[in-house]
Amino acid sequence: MASTRAAGEAGTILSLSTASSYSIEEVAEVATAPLWFQLYFFKDRELTEILVRRAQDAGYSALVLTVDNLGARSTEREQRYAYTLQAERILKNFVGIELPNLPNRDNFGASFESALHWSDLEWLRSLTTMPIVIKGIQTAEDARLCAENGVEGLVVSNHGGHALDGTEGTIDMLPEVVDAVGDRLEVYVDGGIRHGSDVLKALALGAKAAFVGRPIFWGLSVDGQAGLSHILEIFRDELDVAMGLCGLTDVKNATASLVSRQNGRSGGEGVIGSLERLVELLEQGYLDRNEFDSLKGKLLG
Numbered sequence: 545m546a547s548t549r550a551a552g553e554a555g556t557i558l559s560l561s562t563a564s565s566y567s568i569e570e571v572a573e574v575a576t577a578p579l580w581f582q583l584y585f586f587k588d589r590e591l592t593e594i595l596v597r598r599a600q601d602a603g604y605s606a607l608v609l610t611v612d613n614l615g616a617r618s619t620e621r622e623q624r625y626a627y628t629l630q631a632e633r634i635l636k637n638f639v640g641i642e643l644p645n646l647p648n649r650d651n652f653g654a655s656f657e658s659a660l661h662w663s664d665l666e667w668l669r670s671l672t673t674m675p676i677v678i679k680g681i682q683t684a685e686d687a688r689l690c691a692e693n694g695v696e697g698l699v700v701s702n703h704g705g706h707a708l709d710g711t712e713g714t715i716d717m718l719p720e721v722v723d724a725v726g727d728r729l730e731v732y733v734d735g736g737i738r739h740g741s742d743v744l745k746a747l748a749l750g751a752k753a754a755f756v757g758r759p760i761f762w763g764l765s766v767d768g769q770a771g772l773s774h775i776l777e778i779f780r781d782e783l784d785v786a787m788g789l790c791g792l793t794d795v796k797n798a799t800a801s802l803v804s805r806q807n808g809r810s811g812g813e814g815v816i817g818s819l820e821r822l823v824e825l826l827e828q829g830y831l832d833r834n835e836f837d838s839l840k841g842k843l844l845g
Contacts, residue, residue, distance in 0.1 A: 546768050547769075548574050553576075553773055556577060565633065596671045597671060597672070600673070608699065611678060699734055701714060740778070743782075
């Protein structure tokens with residue numbers, strides 16, 4: 545609830561987990577900014593349908609279907625740290641549903657549908673008018689399939705890196721996904737967003753927005769709602785400073801040329817990359833036509 549209120553004060557979106565400690569309806573009652581509902585697709589389709597319809601009825605503005613964590617992952621980390629959900633933890637979204645074998649803290653992951661197909665997306669679309677966002681895309685191929693199947697958005701995500709050990713970082717996956725879908729749908733990213741400068745990198749590489757996860761818990765643990773509000777203020781301040789130091793007055797002008805990749809090169813390579821950068825500077829008004837033609841001639845000469 546504190547997260548919802550803090551997001552509202554910041555004027556940003558909150559995506560509510562299926563495993564939330566508060567219900568879809570309870571969160572909607574205190575929300576003052578848009579809510580999205582993050583859906584795990586359960587083997588029990590009736591349960592999945594109930595959750596989707598409740599989210600729509602409560603006014604949620606998008607449905608985020610998670611496909612990057614199917615429940616059958618390594619438990620090495622959980623065993624190493626002897627991690628278990630607290631006994632008093634109640635999965636509030638299932639309270640009051642009269643169905644057998646409802647997910648609980650012991651079998652939650654095992655309740656997920658592990659064989660999702662694009663036809664399941666068609667069924668999901670038949671239940672709701674909410675835009676559908678697919679969370680967990682990691683390749684250009686899957687991104688193109690999302691576009692071909694008419695979803696409105698996708699999240700480049702690897703579930704915080706703990707679903708598959710050794711997987712590539714999402715910031716490295718992002719450019720090929722953006723290139724694959726063009727402007728056919730919106731692309732977002734999560735994973736490792738810790739500073740406002742990280743947000744700028746994500747925007748520069750083509751994301752429309754960046755999701756923040758772990759820092760939420762840092763803020764809440766320090767000072768509840770006020771602590772989270774402070775975290776969001778820090779992100780905004782850092783983004784503002786990073787933009788200023790990069791010479792930007794509008795995030796829409798952030799391009800891949802701002803980001804140095806692991807191989808030491810920026811978004812473009814060689815003459816082609818330099819020409820693309822000159823075009824950007826011309827379009828943004830930093831060069832006039834004569835300056836552009838002169839620099840272009842030197843590059844091609």
